[in-house]
Amino acid sequence: MTTTRDGLLTAAAAAFDRDGYVRATIDDVCDRAGVTKGALYGHFSSKKALAVAVLDRQAREWAKNREHLQRVHRSPLQVMVDLGYLVNQDRAVVQRLLFQAPICDDVADRQIAQWTSTVRDLLRTADYRGELRDDLDLEACADAVIAALVGVHLMSMAVEHPDGVLRQVAGVWRIWLPALARPEVCATLRVEPPRKFRV
Incomplete structure (x- = not known):
């Protein structure tokens, strides 16, 4: 079963792959994962933390x-x-x-x-x-x-x-x-x- 965290990491990997770290946005990651920003920040404190987790x-x-x-x-x-x-x-x-x-x-x-x-x-x-x-x-x-x-x-x-x-x-x-x-x-x-x- 895929967890919210796993879904966020998969979405973030796709966003970083397509746009690079600087241009990828938290909004895009949330849209791809189908979650709110609150859900993302419940798992990762920042975009850098998300990148490190990927x-x-x-x-x-x-x-x-x-x-x-x-x-x-x-x-x-x-x-x-x-x-x-x-x-x-x-x-x-x-x-x-x-x-x-x-x-x-x-x-x-x-x-x-x-x-x-x-x-x-x-x-x-x-x-x-x-x-x-x-x-x-x-x-x-x-x-x-x-x-x-x-x-x-x-x-x-x-x-x-x-x-x-x-x-x-x-x-x-x-x-x-x-x-x-x-x-x-x-x-x-x-x-x-x-x-x-x-x-």
Whole structure:
């Protein structure tokens, strides 16, 4: 069952996606959700609080997807690859809030730290399983992988067709996986997007 709060978050995500943070209005969010301003302010103290909640919901979904992928894939490196595509699945909202709205700068730091921590954990697991090349600095590798994926986010603001973003993410993995994984492991990994993300 969808709650009023969930409906507001969905409506806000659509409004921020269409208009960006600055131009999106509380009135528009309320109209989309079919609620009054009083109902909105019963859940969120401000437009910024609403934007932060949208980003937090997206981060929770990403964490749930990570758990699902870890059940599906044997290799933590394949989990990392698919998470790279998942981050870009909601790129319109993330771009307009996380990377463009100065009011959400503090949230960007927190979310990027979460992504980096996730990649670091997956790399450590892959290292424990003997999947990685010897003598890698896993901290530096995690930072660099996230920097590359964030770069794709920023570049994709100029790309109209989502398939272009998928090609850019695949390019990140074609460069990074051979640098990280042992050749015999790299040969088993899919660098293309999962079928459900293909356009």
